[in-house]
Amino acid sequence: MTGRDRLRELLDAVLDEDNRTLGEMARDAFVSPYHFNRTLSRAAGEAPVAMRRRVLLERAAWRLAQGRSVTEAAWEAGYESVEGFGRAFLRAFGRPPSSVEEGTGHWLPAPNGIHFHPPTSLWVSATEHTMNPLTEQLVAHDLDDTRYLLERAKGLPEEEFRARRLPGLTVQEWFGPEESVQALLEHHVHSLESWLASIEGRDLPDRDPEAGAAALLERHDAVAPRWLAAVRDIDRRGGWDDRLIDALCDPPESFLLSGVVAHVLTYAAHRRQLVRHLMRTAGCPVDAGDPITWLRTRRGETSADA
Numbered sequence: 001m002t003g004r005d006r007l008r009e010l011l012d013a014v015l016d017e018d019n020r021t022l023g024e025m026a027r028d029a030f031v032s033p034y035h036f037n038r039t040l041s042r043a044a045g046e047a048p049v050a051m052r053r054r055v056l057l058e059r060a061a062w063r064l065a066q067g068r069s070v071t072e073a074a075w076e077a078g079y080e081s082v083e084g085f086g087r088a089f090l091r092a093f094g095r096p097p098s099s100v101e102e103g104t105g106h107w108l109p110a111p112n113g114i115h116f117h118p119p120t121s122l123w124v125s126a127t128e129h130t131m132n133p134l135t136e137q138l139v140a141h142d143l144d145d146t147r148y149l150l151e152r153a154k155g156l157p158e159e160e161f162r163a164r165r166l167p168g169l170t171v172q173e174w175f176g177p178e179e180s181v182q183a184l185l186e187h188h189v190h191s192l193e194s195w196l197a198s199i200e201g202r203d204l205p206d207r208d209p210e211a212g213a214a215a216l217l218e219r220h221d222a223v224a225p226r227w228l229a230a231v232r233d234i235d236r237r238g239g240w241d242d243r244l245i246d247a248l249c250d251p252p253e254s255f256l257l258s259g260v261v262a263h264v265l266t267y268a269a270h271r272r273q274l275v276r277h278l279m280r281t282a283g284c285p286v287d288a289g290d291p292i293t294w295l296r297t298r299r300g301e302t303s304a305d306a
Helices: 006-015 022-028 033-044 048-065 070-076 082-093 133-153 158-162 181-200 213-236 257-281 291-298
Strands: 114-117 121-124 243-246 253-256
Touching: 006 022, 006 033, 006 048, 022 033, 022 048, 033 048, 048 070, 048 082, 048 114, 070 082, 133 181, 133 213, 133 257, 133 291, 158 181, 181 213, 181 257, 213 257, 243 257, 253 257
Parallel strands: none
Antiparallel strands: 114 121, 243 253
């Protein structure tokens, strides 16, 4: 067949509404599952099942921004439960599907530049490259782990949440004392808010230094997807050596963007582990926060799979 676009045919098989499994995709493309997976993975740099899942999540994000309900988006994306869809969406975008608003971007990082393009098309970005997987994992783990700790902190009695258990502790001088679970978590969330405001050129958002765990979780859910998107954008355009002139500082200071991200991740990890120590002291069991365990869980693996 002269001019036959075999890659496009394979992509059509991946994204056909009726093809939900690798076997169904391969049958539609008239090849064996092994050959289908091998050919498309080699040509597109992404396994067909992973590509389908990603593109349908992108479509779901666009649908949500257009006013679709979470339930409708979940069914359209092929999920059997709203809860399963919510977990997958949160892992991919760093925010729950209920928080999507009009104007929110719907593309996820792709090794091949292939994305959902509304209303029913694909878009191939010729200049896209995938963010370094280590950077992606470090940022995503920090955001997921922070959310986990905030959810656990909601179960602490108020007096334990605010108890001064580390008298005199100062993680960063300009934040002041961080002697309680509340102070460590509030400073952690506010640090992300502050740096993101500088990068985006916005004013600092309203802040309540005495915020409770539920309010801090709301603030985290608002800033987390924007921070993840900002880091992805820095990497996408190779902007790690760009300088940020932070006018929010007095006097203004200049920072390398690579240094900003490293700074955020370093102090975030330190504060998260301090919070774990204090929560255990308060009688609240928490996990170890190990990124190895987090990554296995994220990929649906067990220790035996490693």
